[in-house]
Amino acid sequence: MNEVEFCAGNGVYHTNKNGQNPYMKITMFEIYKLLHYPQSVDKSRSIWTTFNTVSDEKGRVSSVLMEKGMYCALWIDIDGQIASWHELLQDVASLNSIAYCYTTASSTAQSLRARIIIPLSETIKYEVFAHNQNWLNSYFEKMNYKIDRTSENANQLCYLPNSPNGFYKYKAFKGSYFKVQEILVSNKMALENDVFNKKTQVRALDKVVTLRPSLSKFEPKKNLISMFNDSNRVEDLLAVYSYNQISNTRYTSPLAQNKSRGVLVIKNQNRWISFHESDAEEGLGKSCVNGRCVSGDSFDLFKFFECANDMSLAMTKLEALYESSYPSLSC
Numbered sequence: 001m002n003e004v005e006f007c008a009g010n011g012v013y014h015t016n017k018n019g020q021n022p023y024m025k026i027t028m029f030e031i032y033k034l035l036h037y038p039q040s041v042d043k044s045r046s047i048w049t050t051f052n053t054v055s056d057e058k059g060r061v062s063s064v065l066m067e068k069g070m071y072c073a074l075w076i077d078i079d080g081q082i083a084s085w086h087e088l089l090q091d092v093a094s095l096n097s098i099a100y101c102y103t104t105a106s107s108t109a110q111s112l113r114a115r116i117i118i119p120l121s122e123t124i125k126y127e128v129f130a131h132n133q134n135w136l137n138s139y140f141e142k143m144n145y146k147i148d149r150t151s152e153n154a155n156q157l158c159y160l161p162n163s164p165n166g167f168y169k170y171k172a173f174k175g176s177y178f179k180v181q182e183i184l185v186s187n188k189m190a191l192e193n194d195v196f197n198k199k200t201q202v203r204a205l206d207k208v209v210t211l212r213p214s215l216s217k218f219e220p221k222k223n224l225i226s227m228f229n230d231s232n233r234v235e236d237l238l239a240v241y242s243y244n245q246i247s248n249t250r251y252t253s254p255l256a257q258n259k260s261r262g263v264l265v266i267k268n269q270n271r272w273i274s275f276h277e278s279d280a281e282e283g284l285g286k287s288c289v290n291g292r293c294v295s296g297d298s299f300d301l302f303k304f305f306e307c308a309n310d311m312s313l314a315m316t317k318l319e320a321l322y323e324s325s326y327p328s329l330s331c
Helices: 028-036 064-066 085-093 126-141 223-233 233-240 277-282 299-309 311-325
Strands: 008-009 024-026 046-047 071-082 099-103 112-124 170-173 250-251 263-266 271-274 294-296
Touching: 028 099, 028 170, 064 126, 071 085, 071 126, 085 112, 085 170, 085 233, 112 126, 112 223, 223 299, 233 263, 233 271, 233 299, 271 299, 294 299, 299 311
Parallel strands: none
Antiparallel strands: 008 024, 008 046, 071 112, 099 112, 099 170, 250 263, 263 271, 271 294
């Protein structure tokens, strides 16, 4: 993929109307070199790319790119100020993929913004590109980054490394190529199957670390697992099971051999996602649809740590736990 050429240009006003101002072509290897030796020009003259192989006079025409173009990379544009460069690098590292992270031209030491380029091992059509862009943008939004979602547009310009004011930070991540999620183009509901886009009812929960049911909220026909999840917050159980809290939503699993922030808590869904390979190897939680992580709820933690990951034993314990809560059916 380092040799595949895709469309590039100079500045936002560079268009190739009627073939009078040809676009450039650029490769991923040349972008890698720019990462280490950035431009130092005004944004109006900065090199951009669409990561699309269409580079003739139609190189910025959205309909043409969607129909005929092939994409060589994904990218994330973090539009809001970044609290910590170090934390951002840890979050990018959680992808376990080749990635190029760099500060934007407008960044200063007091106001950090960044872009992340993720090269692909093969070219992909627009439908697959848009789906994976959506997935990545959602992934970083879950970690409280403000994302510019125009990167999902077919002809959106990604400005390449540029340091006009002398301030610049970057990091090249090694690893395997990002695992592209294939989709059925006709399946308009594909994103609903993504672990990060599942919608659950948000409830105000009290802190319950003793694993006791909320008797006043008992619903006779409610599933036992749902009752347990409603009565126990994920973050409370993480504390019970010796997870190391790193920040408001990031933890290290007790099963992990390294101390990275591999566990993310999605508080408004009362769920957790783990990127620790050790958690997947031990069978904790359920595999994500992209195969790059495992996820679960409070019950999954209880089943693993209290019941040796035995579903039958876990249900037996829940039945005993909630037995006193069932209303009498006698007259």
